[in-house]
Amino acid sequence: MSEELYLAETQSIEHDSSVDAGIQECLYIGSGKSFITFAGAGSGKTYSLKKALDFLAARYSDSFSRQGKQIAVVTFTNNAADEITDRIEQSPIFAVSTIHSFCWAAISGFNEDIRKWYLDSIPITLANVQDEEQRGRGTGKASEARKRTIIRLNEKLKWLAESRSFIYDPNGVNSSPDALSHADVLKIFSNFLTTKPMMAEVIVNKFPFIFIDEIQDTNKDVVSAFFELQETKSDKVVIGLFGDTMQRIFGGGEPELGKTKPNGWTAFVKKMNHRSARRIVGLGNQIRSEDDKRKQFAKDGVSEGFVRYFLLPYGISDKEETEANVRKTMAAITGDAAWSNTDSEETAILLLEHKMAGRRLGFDDLLNKLSKSDKIKDRIFEGQNAELNFFSGIVFPLAEASRENRRAELMAILRESKSPLLEASVLDANKSDPLERARAAEQLFRIVVSNDKVSFREVLEVLAQQKLLRIPEKLQSFVAASKEIEAELESPQTGIAKDAGANPEEHDNSEIEAWADALETPFFQIQNYRDYIEDNSIFRTHQGVKGNEFERVMVIMDDDEAGGFLFSYEQYFGVKELSKDSQKKREAGEETGIDRTRRLFYVTSTRAKNSLAHVIYTSDATKVRHNLIERKFARDDEIIEC
Incomplete structure (x- = not known):
């Protein structure tokens, strides 16, 4: 069997240099060249973003400072904003913020417009809830929740009868009537940007260049609004999007992004993986072969690396000891004694749910x-x-x-x-x-x-x-x-x-x-x-490590302990059948838990630089083994049944 299914091809480290040069060709006012950069795991997405920002700073720093213009850098999380801020030159021409903060800054002060938006939107929501209640049984928890919602929405409409001012708490703690929720900030911004020409004009005059990171997780209505902004203001703004559809973890993102692109946009694809060994890059490619089929190259001269799967039955009483033994085994297989060092910052154990960490860490x-x-x-x-x-x-x-x-x-x-x-x-x-x-x-x-x-x-x-x-x-x-x-x-x-x-x-x-x-x-x-919570332990969640990298990674897959419903490794590895509802969704081309789990499997599998251990607790190890081999995720000698 061909090794190319398991070991990624290699290329020169400079293979993607043309991408950064191509991005820079877009970066002048009036170019009309907005772009999307698709960057898989370890491909240097943040590096390309920084190169673009450095290029703009050299070209426009003086003139933007005089004119009061800025380059907007919009991220998905506060941590991502902090990371970008740390990497770029401290200059007033850069405005780095989360997507929620950016959207709130744009709509803040438009109090009467916000009030009218609520007066238009709440009756529609209210009518839908009332219709659901009329068609429902009228009893039970769902009915009680609907009735409370109806009361709350009617009270909100009464409150909105008078002119109001609105606030936004980025921590989401303030629940007073005048406080906007995270979701409403995004909805209102998307609506205003596409229906109020003056707001669009203000934004492009203030921000001739707008970069949005982690575009795959950015709210799809916001993404659509930016697409429309570029279409109507292409002579005044350049919008750059960075992300990877296979690393879409959070709900609300645009699922079609990457399959198609808007007219007039340039698409760049970074194909080099600067992070991982050939075997790990190869596994990532094989996972993607069932989705968007994008492939990455490993760096010339990089090691082969290690991937192992440990199959364990449900019901093991002492998981901590079992998982410690797995790390000892990995130390022996790889010759890397640091696998046994739980204090190493270069080792991560990825868990599906926070409560799994709570049990292992003792809180x-x-x-x-x-x-x-x-x-x-x-x-x-x-x-x-x-x-x-x-x-x-x-x-x-x-x-x-x-x-x-x-x-x-x-x-x-x-x-x-x-x-x-x-x-x-x-x-x-x-x-x-x-x-x-x-x-x-x-x-x-x-x-x-x-x-x-x-x-x-x-x-x-x-x-x-x-x-x-x-x-x-x-x-x-x-x-x-x-x-x-x-x-x-x-x-x-x-x-x-x-x-x-x-x-x-x-x-x-x-x-x-x-x-x-x-x-x-x-x-x-x-x-x-x-x-x-301060990331000072060896444990992380599967979802929380996107963008991170470690020398060695152990992924714990345990549907039984996690008790969640958004992801199912048992279904993904063929142990459990899809539910009838999931089958209908799949037939209709809608997202299922298997799709979400595939992306999570990709994210966790591509965090490791050199060695990767998947610990799979399952009700049927035989089925998992067969599935891993059949789908070319594992060679036979990479699977260890415990």
């Missing part, structure tokens, strides 16, 4: 308790839950500094978090020793946190009783304050302050109940949670 008890509230669950891993941030970002560092007697760090944390014990009135009350109360409180706090099994509730109580920190409003109801402390709550200087940004209607019963249970769990689970 599953906290996670399970908080996940009982859907409102909290949705924000646990976005770093947007104020109470979790309080414990992970303030209380835990304070506990570590106290336990290790790092006095300077401890005082810095108290000052930065505006400890009530460092208020002027407290310090002035004992001028002979202003920090006496703070030292005494910290000593009592140290006694509590010296217990490795201390609960969140015990930690919270000592903080409140000693007034070391200001307690977030939603946690105050769990604090058994003394009468003396209750009296001092009236003092704006020394009391336990309410969260100034808290919204009274935010008191959700499910949140209170979830925190009531979570506070009984061991406090030091917060360290593992913090390490995970």
